[in-house]
Amino acid sequence: MKKQQQKAESLVWAExxxxxxxxxxxxxxxxxxxxxxxxxxxxxxxxxxxxxxxLKAVAEKVEEALREEYGIKPxxxxxxxxxxxxxxxxxxxxxxxxxxxxxxxxxxxxLFSDAELIAYPAL
Numbered sequence: 001m002k003k004q005q006q007k008a009e010s011l012v013w014a015e016x017x018x019x020x021x022x023x024x025x026x027x028x029x030x031x032x033x034x035x036x037x038x039x040x041x042x043x044x045x046x047x048x049x050x051x052x053x054x055l056k057a058v059a060e061k062v063e064e065a066l067r068e069e070y071g072i073k074p075x076x077x078x079x080x081x082x083x084x085x086x087x088x089x090x091x092x093x094x095x096x097x098x099x100x101x102x103x104x105x106x107x108x109x110x111l112f113s114d115a116e117l118i119a120y121p122a123l
Contacts, residue, residue, distance in 0.1 A: 021045070
């Protein structure tokens with residue numbers, strides 16, 4: 001029962017992160033359920049930003065939303081000094097915020113093509 005509750009909670013966190021990214025005008029927001037493929041993460045949240053300033057603003061908004069709504073902070077932050085990709089690791093979810101060229105280059109959607117893709121907001 002606890003495992004099921006944890007999965008539901010991680011989806012709620014992923015949706016919160018997606019909403020926060022959208023509120024800062026991120027585009028192509030997507031939630032990928034990677035739990036069947038990766039043992040340590042349930043969901044990836046992916047979003048695209050226009051430039052470095054937008055990238056940082058989206059990341060800050062995601063952190064703020066998850067901290068204020070659920071009292072959680074990332075256990076890891078990568079790429080903050082980068083100009084192309086910021087990764088926020090919350091354990092059960094990982095948030096990837098890219099500029100468009102980096103998202104196209106790394107193409108995580110193709111890498112996890114066997115996973116369930118959840119367009120956000122749902123169409």
